[in-house]
Amino acid sequence: xxxxxxxxxxxxxxxxxxxxxxxxxxxxxxxxxxxxxxxxxxxxxxxxxxxxxxxxxxxxxxxxxxxxxxxxxxxxxxxxx
Ligand SMILES: [Zn+2]
Numbered sequence: 058x059x060x061x062x063x064x065x066x067x068x069x070x071x072x073x074x075x076x077x078x079x080x081x082x083x084x085x086x087x088x089x090x091x092x093x094x095x096x097x098x099x100x101x102x103x104x105x106x107x108x109x110x111x112x113x114x115x116x117x118x119x120x121x122x123x124x125x126x127x128x129x130x131x132x133x134x135x136x137x138x
Contacts, residue, residue, distance in 0.1 A: 069119070070120075070123070070127065072116070073115075073116035073119040073120050074116070074120055075116075076112055076113050076116035077113060077116040077117045077120050079095070079109075079113065080110070080113030080114070080116070080117065082094075083095050083113075095109050095110070
């Protein structure tokens, strides 16, 4: 049972991290080239674009909230205090 939990957590982490990175890269593209990849790929389904943005935001919150436990550097920093 614990292994399953770990597996689920790992999968969630990968999905959330990837989504957050997609959002960050998309923002970078918008800033650099005025090119919105998400809009270009999914622009024909405006509802879906919105869902992706919301998922990216939720993923960022998830990654940020779990970062202290996932990241060696931050984990060490926090435990030193
Ligand atoms: Zn960190």
